[in-house]
Amino acid sequence: MRARLMTALALMTAAVPPPALAQEPLRADTVSAAVVAEGKRVFEGKAGGALCFSCHGFNAQGMPGIGPNLRDRKWLHGDGTLAFLEKVIKAGVTKPKESAVPMLPMGGAQLNDAQVKAVAAYIYSMNSP
Numbered sequence: 001m002r003a004r005l006m007t008a009l010a011l012m013t014a015a016v017p018p019p020a021l022a023q024e025p026l027r028a029d030t031v032s033a034a035v036v037a038e039g040k041r042v043f044e045g046k047a048g049g050a051l052c053f054s055c056h057g058f059n060a061q062g063m064p065g066i067g068p069n070l071r072d073r074k075w076l077h078g079d080g081t082l083a084f085l086e087k088v089i090k091a092g093v094t095k096p097k098e099s100a101v102p103m104l105p106m107g108g109a110q111l112n113d114a115q116v117k118a119v120a121a122y123i124y125s126m127n128s129p
Contacts, residue, residue, distance in 0.1 A: 031082070031121045039122025042115050050109040052119065055101065060126060066101050071126045080127060085120035 041047040044058065053060070055067030062069035068076060076097045078084035092105035106116065 031125065035118050035121045036125045037122075038115070039118035039120070039125075042111065042119045043122055048109055048111045048115040050107040050111055050115070050119065052107050055099075055103070055107075060123065066099055067103070068098055070123050073127045080124075082120050082124050085123050086116055089116050089119055 038047065042050050043052040043056075043060065045051045045053060055063055056070050057063050057067070060070040061072075068074070073080065075084070077088055077093055088103075089107075089111075090105060093103040096102055111119070
């Protein structure tokens with residue numbers, strides 16, 4: 001009887017998909033310091049192969065004509081929410097408003113969902129009150 005119960009429990013657990021954390025946008029109230037720190041590593045090119053800093057500057061204060069300041073709470077293509085940041089990081093910016101250089105999706109890197117979320121959290125953290 002116990003073996004049947006364990007088998008049934010295992011089958012039920014296997015049928016329930018894991019939480020889709022990588023699918024849902026981060027919420028500001030759930031961003032941890034560890035996620036922000038990982039986002040900083042990705043931004044600086046130390047993880048994931050992204051080179052965000054090469055256009056936005058190592059301190060994210062922008063490079064004139066190349067990449068806008070990400071610390072000034074001025075958003076050119078959206079509202080500055082975590083969901084917006086994740087979307088623009090994933091999709092890139094094909095028609096920049098204040099730059100001669102388009103932003104490639106994920107900065108030209110192959111970031112996974114966790115790395116995209118981490119970079120979004122890092123940028124968001126620099127603009128939070």
